[in-house]
Amino acid sequence: MAETEAKSADQASVEMIEKAAAEGVETVFDRALKMKPCPIGAEGSCCKNCGMGPCRVQAPRKEGAVRPTGVCGATAETISARNFARMVAGGAAAHGDHARGVAELFLATAKGEVSDFEIKDEQKLYQLAMDFGVEIGNRDLKDIAIDVGEIAMAEFGRQEGEILFAKRAPLKRQELWRETGTMPRGIDREVVEIMHRTHIGVDQDYKSILKAAARCSLSDGWGGSMISTELQDIMFGDPVPVAGQINLGVLKEDHVNIIVHGHEPLLPEMLVVAAQDPEMRKYAESKGAKGINLAGMCCSANEILMRHGIPVAGNFLQQELAIITGAVEAMTVDVQCEMQSLVNVARCYHTKLITTDPRAHIEGAMHIEFEEHEALNIAKRILREAIDNFPNRRAQVQIPSQSIDTVVGFSHETINYLLGGLYRASYRPLNDNIINGRIRGIAGVVGCNNARTLHDDAHLKMILELIGNDVIVLTTGCSAMAAGKYGLLTPEAAHKYAGEGLASVCEAVGIPPVLHMGSCVDNSRILMAATAVVKDGGLGDDISDLPAAGAAPEWMSEKAISIGQYFVASGVYTVFGVTWPTLGSDEVTRELFEGFDEIFKGRWDFEQDPVKAAGKMIEHIDKKRKALGIDKKRERVLYDMAKRRELEAA
Amino acid sequence: MKEKVEERVSFDGKKVKILGGIYEEGKPESPFQWRKKLRSREEMLAYLKTGERYWFSDEWYGSEKRKTPA
Numbered sequence: 001m002a003e004t005e006a007k008s009a010d011q012a013s014v015e016m017i018e019k020a021a022a023e024g025v026e027t028v029f030d031r032a033l034k035m036k037p038c039p040i041g042a043e044g045s046c047c048k049n050c051g052m053g054p055c056r057v058q059a060p061r062k063e064g065a066v067r068p069t070g071v072c073g074a075t076a077e078t079i080s081a082r083n084f085a086r087m088v089a090g091g092a093a094a095h096g097d098h099a100r101g102v103a104e105l106f107l108a109t110a111k112g113e114v115s116d117f118e119i120k121d122e123q124k125l126y127q128l129a130m131d132f133g134v135e136i137g138n139r140d141l142k143d144i145a146i147d148v149g150e151i152a153m154a155e156f157g158r159q160e161g162e163i164l165f166a167k168r169a170p171l172k173r174q175e176l177w178r179e180t181g182t183m184p185r186g187i188d189r190e191v192v193e194i195m196h197r198t199h200i201g202v203d204q205d206y207k208s209i210l211k212a213a214a215r216c217s218l219s220d221g222w223g224g225s226m227i228s229t230e231l232q233d234i235m236f237g238d239p240v241p242v243a244g245q246i247n248l249g250v251l252k253e254d255h256v257n258i259i260v261h262g263h264e265p266l267l268p269e270m271l272v273v274a275a276q277d278p279e280m281r282k283y284a285e286s287k288g289a290k291g292i293n294l295a296g297m298c299c300s301a302n303e304i305l306m307r308h309g310i311p312v313a314g315n316f317l318q319q320e321l322a323i324i325t326g327a328v329e330a331m332t333v334d335v336q337c338e339m340q341s342l343v344n345v346a347r348c349y350h351t352k353l354i355t356t357d358p359r360a361h362i363e364g365a366m367h368i369e370f371e372e373h374e375a376l377n378i379a380k381r382i383l384r385e386a387i388d389n390f391p392n393r394r395a396q397v398q399i400p401s402q403s404i405d406t407v408v409g410f411s412h413e414t415i416n417y418l419l420g421g422l423y424r425a426s427y428r429p430l431n432d433n434i435i436n437g438r439i440r441g442i443a444g445v446v447g448c449n450n451a452r453t454l455h456d457d458a459h460l461k462m463i464l465e466l467i468g469n470d471v472i473v474l475t476t477g478c479s480a481m482a483a484g485k486y487g488l489l490t491p492e493a494a495h496k497y498a499g500e501g502l503a504s505v506c507e508a509v510g511i512p513p514v515l516h517m518g519s520c521v522d523n524s525r526i527l528m529a530a531t532a533v534v535k536d537g538g539l540g541d542d543i544s545d546l547p548a549a550g551a552a553p554e555w556m557s558e559k560a561i562s563i564g565q566y567f568v569a570s571g572v573y574t575v576f577g578v579t580w581p582t583l584g585s586d587e588v589t590r591e592l593f594e595g596f597d598e599i600f601k602g603r604w605d606f607e608q609d610p611v612k613a614a615g616k617m618i619e620h621i622d623k624k625r626k627a628l629g630i631d632k633k634r635e636r637v638l639y640d641m642a643k644r645r646e647l648e649a650a
Numbered sequence: 651m652k653e654k655v656e657e658r659v660s661f662d663g664k665k666v667k668i669l670g671g672i673y674e675e676g677k678p679e680s681p682f683q684w685r686k687k688l689r690s691r692e693e694m695l696a697y698l699k700t701g702e703r704y705w706f707s708d709e710w711y712g713s714e715k716r717k718t719p720a
Contacts, residue, residue: 122694123697123698126698136691170713170714238685241678241682242678242680243677294656295705308681309681405677411693413685422687484708535705535712535713536715539714541713
């Protein structure tokens with residue numbers, strides 16, 4: 001009992017972990033206890049990039065000791081930097097490939113080749129057209145969309161020049177990227193180059209490898225991720241404030257429960273449409289169910305929560321637990337963060353695990369491929385599979401009671417609107433309140449769950465510490481869901497948990513102190529919000545000048561490393577928790593934690609204690625406030641004529 | 651709607667009574683579709699030039715005013 005409580009900060013999860021133990025079902029929490037991480041790999045000192053290895057090369061901690069190398073002569077620094085760069089490339093590839101799928105569908109939609117998708121957000125299309133230099137005039141919407149789609153597609157194979165969205169960044173930041181040679185040339189090219197540089201016998205200067213990793217990450221944040229976000233917004237709608245519910249308690253015992261798990265919103269969007277079809281509902285009733293209940297998991301959940309208010313069953317470490325309720329008829333998975341163990345867990349119950357993406361099969365799972373030309377029919381086929389499975393429930397159904405309200409949908413456009421209204425949309429009120437000290441600064445708290453640490457705990461402790469100290473939090477991904485489960489995504493949370501200054505601003509605007517900005521690819525929205533704050537004026541002229549910091553206190557995926565790296569390369573102080581993948585080399589770690597500050601005016605940090613990490617973020621925010629001269633209250637001076645003359649003379 | 655009066659501390663440290671929040675109780679039934687307020691292409695483009703001026707204004711760049719546009 002005490003053991004299960006030490007696995008999650010979320011009571012609903014604890015309940016399901018206990019149920020799993022009672023029913024003899026193994027979960028990720030059990031495996032994490034059984035299998036300790038390899039200490040050599042954990043610190044990035046293992047190189048298996050060729051057939052002469054794997055080589056375990058740990059840098060000696062003693063001064064003057066012999067420094068071992070790999071068989072090829074690669075130093076600990078080279079190996080550590082290579083491993084780190086490959087993590088960045090893995091993350092950037094995942095986001096880039098997600099974006100490619102979205103761009104292909106967008107173009108097919110624009111050309112009228114698929115009938116089940118549409119251009120829902122006309123204004124967002126114009127936004128991209130203006131970004132890409134596409135003529136709008138009186139042209140047909142379809143033609144504008146085709147041009148936008150073709151330009152977006154070309155970004156992946158771009159070989160030279162600069163990725164187009166880089167020009168959205170503050171001017172000073174763009175200059176810095178050009179000066180440091182880190183401006184990305186194309187989305188795919190940067191990933192390929194990292195894989196080449198880290199091959200045996202290529203780039204063997206750790207600083208050079210790390211700089212290339214930074215460029216690769218920028219092709220994710222200002223490239224792949226941004227393209228995903230923007231094109232999804234056009235097809236499915238730019239997020240606006242919407243209420244939703246979160247946690248395992250959203251499952252309904254008397255309904256057919258389908259969980260959409262993964263990252264790409266293409267099929268989930270169709271499932272939303274199909275689930276509302278009266279014919280499908282009737283079919284569900286014919287099998288004894290009261291209706292169809294669609295719920296999300298991971299970033300697919302964030303996507304449909306943000307746009308439709310579809311309830312969220314949970315985050316990364318809750319995927320097995322949802323099945324363990326015994327109430328899930330089907331779980332669809334597309335790409336990223338799906339555990340292979342879902343097959344075994346599903347076998348213990350009646351749940352059908354359905355893979356839907358050609359790039360992500362799971363041995364033992366049913367495969368129903370998502371095909372854009374047949375999108376709605378495929379969605380209905382999946383629903384029928386789930387409905388047919390409803391009478392097959394065999395285990396005891398136990399759904400935790402926990403579910404809680406959230407308010408989500410804070411795209412950067414929506415924040416801009418909420419702060420100023422239709423005719424005066426502006427980040428000015430936010431800047432003013434940062435300048436006057438009501439809001440101390442901005443923090444992005446994002447990232448995954450990690451079974452090596454108490455589920456959700458670090459996210460909550462960090463966020464509570466930040467908002468309690470008047471730092472407004474922008475959140476995405478599994479971190480956003482952790483915040484939601486604790487009730488931090490409601491306007492009422494400001495009064496309950498935030499410092500007086502932040503609470504007063506949240507109250508005036510009517511927003512939560514923690515703003516849910518979407519899925520992991522939607523971290524690009526945070527880049528845009530930060531840029532808007534810079535451009536509005538009064539807080540410096542680059543992202544690195546802002547009193548802002550970023551964090552992923554429970555990270556685990558390569559995507560998180562890529563995201564963290566593009567924030568650092570965009571000028572943000574970024575602190576990660578749990579573990580750090582370059583601890584085997586002091587030189588590499590120093591370069592990331594200190595050297596990058598000189599290059600990018602943003603740097604990495606590592607702190608396992610979430611409260612201490614929040615303290616470091618606040619310290620950084622205060623340092624930036626001081627640099628801007630807004631660290632102390634100014635005396636109000638009433639200027640008389642003599643003083644005015646002095647001013648004019650100066 | 652009944653006015654709510656709250657006690658707060660003003661900037662000079664004195665306790666003052668102010669009007670509290672005025673809003674309708676309850677939960678929103680549907681998303682707040684503010685973007686639907688913009689109906690025509692002209693309105694949308696005009697909004698982009700003003701509301702999204704950080705990227706689309708011809709002459710106003712905020713902190714980047716008087717600098718060469720990107």
